[in-house]
Amino acid sequence: MQIFDSLSQQSWFITFIPPLVVLIELLAIFSAFHALRHVRTSQAAVAWVIGLVTIPFLVLPMYWVFARHRFEGYREAIRAVGERHVQSVASVRRELVTDANVRTTTLDTSLEYLADVLDTPLCDGNTFDLLIDGAAFFESLLQRIDAAEHYVYLEFYILRDDEIGSQLADALLRCVKRGVVVRLLYDEVGCLRLPGRYIRRLVAAGIDVRAFNTRQGFVNRFQINFRNHRKLVVIDGATAWVGGLNVGDEYLGKNSKNLRWRDTAVAIRGSLARKVQAVFAGDYYWAARTDLPEAIWHSEPDTPSHSGLAAVCATGPADQRPRATMMFASAAATAKRRLWISTPYLVPDDALVVALSMARARGVDVRLLIPSIADQWAVFLAGYYYEQQLAEIGIPVYRFPEGFLHQKCVLVDDDLVLIGSTNFDNRSLYLNFELMVAIAEPKLIADVAEMLEQDFAESSRSNASGESLRPLFARVGTAIARLFSPVL
Template sequence: MLWVNLVAAVITVFKDKREIAATWAWLLVLTFLPVVGFIMYLFVGKKLPRNRIYDIRTQQQIGIDQLVKLQKEQWNEKELLPAEEISDTAREMVHLFLETDNAILTKHNRVEIITDGKEKFQRLFEDVKKAKNHIHVEYYTFYNDKIGNEFLHLLERKAKEGVKVRIIYDSLGSRGTKKRFFEHLRSLGGEAESFFGDHRSFSNFRLNYRDHRKLVIIDGSVGYIGGFNVGDQYLGRDLKFGHWRDTHLRVSGNAAEAMQSRFFMDWNATVPKRRINYQENYFPLVPRQGETSIQIVSSGPDNEVQKIKLGYIKLINSAAEYVLIQTPYLIPDDSLFETLSLAALSGVKVKIMIPAKPDHPFVYRATQYYAKALLENNVEIYRYDNGFMHSKVLVVDGKISSVGSANMDYRSFKLNFEANAFLYDQRISMQLRNIFEEDMLHSTKLTIEDFQVQSAWMKFKQYFSRLLSPIL
């Protein structure tokens, strides 16, 4: 029986092309959990079907496809990236994302950094109330709780006024939120659809691939992107987590156009029978708002190129002074682990901030394992003690930064659909650095001794979780 199970496990795992680490992790699960493991694989281990990948990949970048073509032709010319305004590293980053993601460079944006959930929803609600034409919402989590109902009722009011409201939500991330939650909105002309269908359906064998993006676009001129979802816990109302520390951006300017295009591609892949076509009102002429240049970069299992991870690696490799990272999940693959280690061992100050408490036990134990491993390679690890750290931020030398939905883990790089803003602005990057340093006042700098005194059982859980890290 053992040999039959082993042969079945090998055939099951090797029939799909995947990374070696993920292959071994699934072999481990299928071998030691013969029945449960195969059920898990059926729902969360199977790769996206070819026709689904094709459908997602081929969605036209509505409204910006011609601009992408133009920028690819002009990326090395002064009119696109003036040398006096942007560094060589930034120029290379822009080219990387143009080539891998068709991510246009948008300039003259105004960016506001939001780190508190109450402020985030206050600002968001103010902008939604002013909407005249459309509101597009895409969240991994949209809970049926107090803030979720407040947001939904506001969207219903706008729909009643004639504003077009569209919502994409992830059914697994929005556990407990049923389809009927949005029925009244639909009756008023709004639309709400779950990405990849209902996670409760037994026909849905792609539970492992989730829409982790967090986007709101209002009238094509204001956009929100970052780490906050829609739920009471993000306002610090959950006693389990306490204060919720996250980072979000409110962007007014041309970057909203790039977010809009991303939303349309996701909508058209989710609801192919009601696809959105180009309309001028979706892409209005936006006057100059500020001085920040931004690329909105997305990644997901529909493409073998891990675009956001490549951006992280490129940025870290360019560091001359310091790298600052905030992430709730620290589970780097070999390439990112070596990049972080190389930077730290070369004299660059690499500081990583992680939570003090878990929201997913296995993931947190794997995070602890990699925190210790990076500590041994001169990386500084800080444990945020003032609540839960959910921020996804990378800052390099106070010049270039990234804020978005992608964590420093396998899942964000390979399995989730993510979206990040890469910002080429020293002022914004320095603001993010200052915020990091303020958070350090509420953090504990970890040492090797902190891990050495842990129990043998705790160390075993960390090692075991690390073995499963490619599929967590």
């Protein structure tokens, strides 16, 4: 009997395994040709082709999950919604988009240059409050949520069912009881650890809760590599919050792992809030395939003003151009005196390294501020490579010593500030939906300059030329991590 079983197993092996091997090889060859045509950089295309040809069993599934950088269907979803809600979608486009390849400003300032490069409109008459760290952010947000009259829109990458998460949920439940419309978008990957009971509690109370769901549609079915990394709140179309903070106790220093999560946001009042609302509306169209009937798109005519000039910089993998890279490159191109960048992750692409090099060559004070502890080890190790690369061109990198530095902030001279969710890494540049606000308001710029001066004063330079930074095993890890930088 055992002999027959053995023969049966051999017959099965001979019948099915060779055809399976041939099929995988054919799929790998097809994927290699696909990589040559569609992968963003030639270096990455070569790496994928070599891997697909030599070890197809391992690399083939990785290619179809991680290699794509273009998100399909987002624009089409907005177009489909527009066929049924023409006025609503037209309002969103008016708030977010100017004509492509057409100059719409005088290009006299850094903000105008950036707005023209990104085809995003300027708006004025805004006021801003800089919110440093979680206590200021959540106090401002929760107070205003309790005063909401018509609607509250929220979009976060991470939500936690902890103390501050419960406070936010309670505030939203109070809104619903007053008849205020509440809509919440979250990223499925970012909220993998969020208990289902948290969402069920909100939905049961009448809150519209939706996952952004990047895996919608056949083409995106296996694309778990895309994320909606935006963090924004809009209340009544008049007030908005944009920054780097998610909803979690770690931003209040209540996380046992890291005593302090250093982060920054900005509270906005004025016409820029409607542009942030338009970003939420586009994401909501994708998630829900319908409009926001209660949204206020028109306010009382504002007195013309050149104060509080600002623009939104909404970028993502549905863009036809590398707009996130263009945003940072624009800041570098217009800097005359200083370009200070604070970011939790340092994995820039080649274009940004060149842009920083050109600014430094003009004598601009270019410096970067990053954490001294790891949040994601692969990204952390890859950052050491770029630290040394920047040191060779005279750009210092400082490491923040207290807790985990999570803020995403750019200061250009005394002319422009960018605050939001976009990290200085390939994931934010090409794979994530991100949001920054670009602001040219003197008081906010002065506040940000003072904040960054304090941050740099608390930090120390970590990439001094010729200095040995780490032992051999860490240098090996850095080299390996750098190979995966396009998907970090």
